[in-house]
Amino acid sequence: QQQVKQSPQSLIVQKGGISIINCAYENTAFDYFPWYQQFPGKGPALLIAIRPDVSEKKEGRFTISFNKSAKQFSLHIMDSQPGDSATYFCAASALTGGGNKLTFGTGTQLKVEL
Amino acid sequence: GAGVSQSPRYKVTKRGQDVALRCDPISGHVSLYWYRQALGQGPEFLTYFNYEAQQDKSGLPNDRFSAERPEGSISTLTIQRTEQRDSAMYRCASSFGRNNEQFFGPGTRLTVL
Numbered sequence: 001q002q003q004v005k006q007s008p009q010s011l012i013v014q015k016g017g018i019s020i021i022n023c024a025y026e027n028t029a030f031d032y033f034p035w036y037q038q039f040p041g042k043g044p045a046l047l048i049a050i051r052p053d054v055s056e057k058k059e060g061r062f063t064i065s066f067n068k069s070a071k072q073f074s075l076h077i078m079d080s081q082p083g084d085s086a087t088y089f090c091a092a093s094a095l096t097g098g099g100n101k102l103t104f105g106t107g108t109q110l111k112v113e114l
Numbered sequence: 115g116a117g118v119s120q121s122p123r124y125k126v127t128k129r130g131q132d133v134a135l136r137c138d139p140i141s142g143h144v145s146l147y148w149y150r151q152a153l154g155q156g157p158e159f160l161t162y163f164n165y166e167a168q169q170d171k172s173g174l175p176n177d178r179f180s181a182e183r184p185e186g187s188i189s190t191l192t193i194q195r196t197e198q199r200d201s202a203m204y205r206c207a208s209s210f211g212r213n214n215e216q217f218f219g220p221g222t223r224l225t226v227l
Contacts, residue, residue, distance in 0.1 A: 004156075006156075032213075034215075036218075041220070042220065043118070043205055043207075043218030043219055043220055043221055044157065044205075044218050045217075045218065046215050046216070046217075049215075089156045089157075091156070095213050099145075099162055099164075099169055099170055099212050100145070100147075100162075100209065100212055100213055100214075100216065101147075101159045101162060101170060101172075101173075102147075102149075102157070102159060102216065103159065104155075104156025104157050104158070105156055106154075106155055106156055107154070107155065107156050
């Protein structure tokens, strides 16, 4: 059972454009929602994360929007750059329940073209 | 210091053989996680340790899979009697505490022939 659904599977954006990746979750016990960036041959690296007590978090060009009632969250990359080309994974875990066992989405391959 | 390291980076084995995958976490990190990542998929949780105690092994697929972290630092994931379906990237992650950011290693690519 896939507990975190991610879309789109792939995304092509022009340089300077906005990249938007969406995720939906089912488990209401989830209370931590990170986004990971993965380059080829490397392990995933934490990009930005949000807790459900806020609806939005911004760090530089990266913003997470969170909708608790809809059980959805999204990553927005503003002014997308070719260096942002990577695979992005959303994830979720239930920190309150103990541990940080991450459940990942299936990933989005982002390509930013010049 | 250095990040999470894993060895070997690549492992090719024949069906039925046992394999041991090693993870060396970031120094001082209390929590250590093992994930398995199939091609084109996100990492899938296997098991996790706090210090030397295995806190959760709910993600281990079957009893051929086991993990240990005897001194609370280096961890070994062992797969006995490997099968072709075990072929995947095995990733280790560590964190300062159980609720802190997880840092992932480069992974071990396991291929079972």
